[in-house]
Amino acid sequence: MRFRTEHIMPPPIVELLEVAKSWAQRDDFLNLGQGTAGYIPCRDAVRALAEQIWNPRLHTYTPDQGLIELREEVALYVRRTHGFDADPQTEIVITAGGNQAFAGAVLMLVGPGENIIVPEPYYFNSVMAIQLTGGIARSVPVGPNLQPSAEVVRSAIDDKTRAVLLVSPNNPTGSVYSQHVVDEIVDLCLENDLMLISDETYARLVFEGARHYSPRSRRDAEDNVISIGSFSKDLGMAGWRVGFLVGSESFVSEYMKVQDTVAICASTAGQILALEALKREEQFVDRELARLARLRNIAYSRMEEIDALEPIRTRGTFYLFPAIRGCTDSRELALNLLKEESMFVLPGSVFGSTGEGHIRISIGPLTPDAVEEAFDRMGRFFSRR
Ligand SMILES: Cc1ncc(COP(=O)(O)O)c(C=O)c1O
Structure with missing residues (x-):
């Protein structure tokens, strides 16, 4: 039987999470792939x-x-x-x-x-x-x-x-x-x-x-x-x-x-x-936005310390989408980050061909310490390349 959906790519997060499953069990696993702000409702x-x-x-x-x-x-x-x-x-x-x-x-x-x-x-x-x-x-x-x-x-x-x-x-x-x-x-x-x-x-x-x-x-x-x-x-x-x-x-x-x-x-x-x-909504979300603003500040300043990352500072969401100097295969890069540093990011290529050479980092669910830790790991990872 042929299905009319066969020409459509499989949902990329589902597919990548399947690959990440064995790492996700580890205590040191850092999930920067998930597109949520990281809090439960009021x-x-x-x-x-x-x-x-x-x-x-x-x-x-x-x-x-x-x-x-x-x-x-x-x-x-x-x-x-x-x-x-x-x-x-x-x-x-x-x-x-x-x-x-x-x-x-x-x-x-x-x-x-x-x-x-x-x-x-x-x-x-x-x-x-x-x-x-x-x-x-x-x-x-x-x-x-x-x-x-x-x-x-x-x-x-x-x-x-x-x-x-x-x-x-x-x-x-x-x-x-x-x-x-x-x-x-x-x-x-x-x-x-x-x-x-x-x-x-x-x-x-x-x-x-x-x-x-x-x-x-x-x-x-x-x-x-x-x-x-x-x-x-x-x-x-x-x-x-x-x-x-x-x-x-x-x-x-x-x-x-x-x-x-x-x-x-x-x-x-x-x-x-x-x-x-x-x-x-007003008070609740304002408080969470203050938390997210702090995470964004940490992340953007830490990104500046890593030569391989070329961020453009934007003013919305909890996503960062830096270009990676010299990267032509963001999927491979994301898999290497997973294997070597136990951290999950989305390859830019899942957002279309112009996303190739980038990674999407979601900091929404992280604590300030976890953001610091994520960039420590990325710094280490890129210094080995
Ligand atoms: C731009 C955009 N639209 C819609 C959605 C999906 O939202 P919902 O969970 O309400 O279906 C997302 C989720 O990541 C999104 O990024």
């Missing part, structure tokens, strides 16, 4: 959920679109974090994570042979979702400043192009796209009647005075922009599978066909936890 929110554990409503479906109380909280959250208004009745859907939101949007937009323009390096699941539909992810490189260029995007548009994807703050580079760049790409989408899918999973994770700018805050583009969010990172809820999608009323009402078929609704317990966590 305790008071978990307690509030626990108090409801025997309530029958927790064990059954919610409306397909998600609990209305949660959608109302999401509307307040996107107003604070993303700077736009969305109607909880008609423009917000709660999904089983950002990935489900994105895959659903792609299902609605792309058919076989059609394409979405994807700035590269890219988050690999974005490309996999497009390929699952028989569509083409047409990747365009970001510039040396790690911002996409409207001109480069424009040159990739053809009559089969259906949408442009922006992921800001970016996985894997951490780049926060400037308002100017985002506005130029919004204009391009409006001129060419394209959708703009804006994956804003890391909207809250910005540092050093950076501001997240959402393309949906452009009132003239509300019909063309789909904004995707996740509570996996900032609320520490990766295991609960809750995210959301914001789109125009007509997009959302059409989206409900996908939602009902693929998920029916996001996990009810997860939605209640998200609701409780969002009520306490």
Whole structure:
């Protein structure tokens, strides 16, 4: 039997974690591959959920679109974090994570042979979702400043192009796209009647005075922009599978066909936890951001001491994406780091060919001491080469 998914690469983290499994048992194993901020949800929110554990409503479906109380909280959250208004009745859907939101949007937009323009390096699941539909992810490189260029995007548009994807703050580079760049790409989408899918999973994770700018805050583009969010990172809820999608009323009402078929609704317990966590979000996340900012400072200053690493300092996420001087095979490098230093990083090549020669280091789950230890090990590793 042949399967229609055979042309798609296997999920890279799953595959690499399989290789790393035997090292992961060791006491000295350092995992810098995992894309989470390394904390569990706010305790008071978990307690509030626990108090409801025997309530029958927790064990059954919610409306397909998600609990209305949660959608109302999401509307307040996107107003604070993303700077736009969305109607909880008609423009917000709660999904089983950002990935489900994105895959659903792609299902609605792309058919076989059609394409979405994807700035590269890219988050690999974005490309996999497009390929699952028989569509083409047409990747365009970001510039040396790690911002996409409207001109480069424009040159990739053809009559089969259906949408442009922006992921800001970016996985894997951490780049926060400037308002100017985002506005130029919004204009391009409006001129060419394209959708703009804006994956804003890391909207809250910005540092050093950076501001997240959402393309949906452009009132003239509300019909063309789909904004995707996740509570996996900032609320520490990766295991609960809750995210959301914001789109125009007509997009959302059409989206409900996908939602009902693929998920029916996001996990009810997860939605209640998200609701409780969002009520306490500002203080909780601000405190975690202060912790992450400290880790970022340690990591960036330690990277400067290692000649082989060429970092570009970006202001979003807990990812670092340095180029490695002279490296042409990042997968081999990642495997050697695993074997020689018992530490796991992601090879840049899993984020597209322009990611080759880089590694992605996730410091989210680490303590300050573990960040120091990670760079001690990398210093040793590269000094032997
Ligand atoms: C850019 C981006 N979008 C979406 C996701 C997935 O989020 P979720 O756990 O909400 O599906 C990730 C996870 O790493 C991500 O990096």
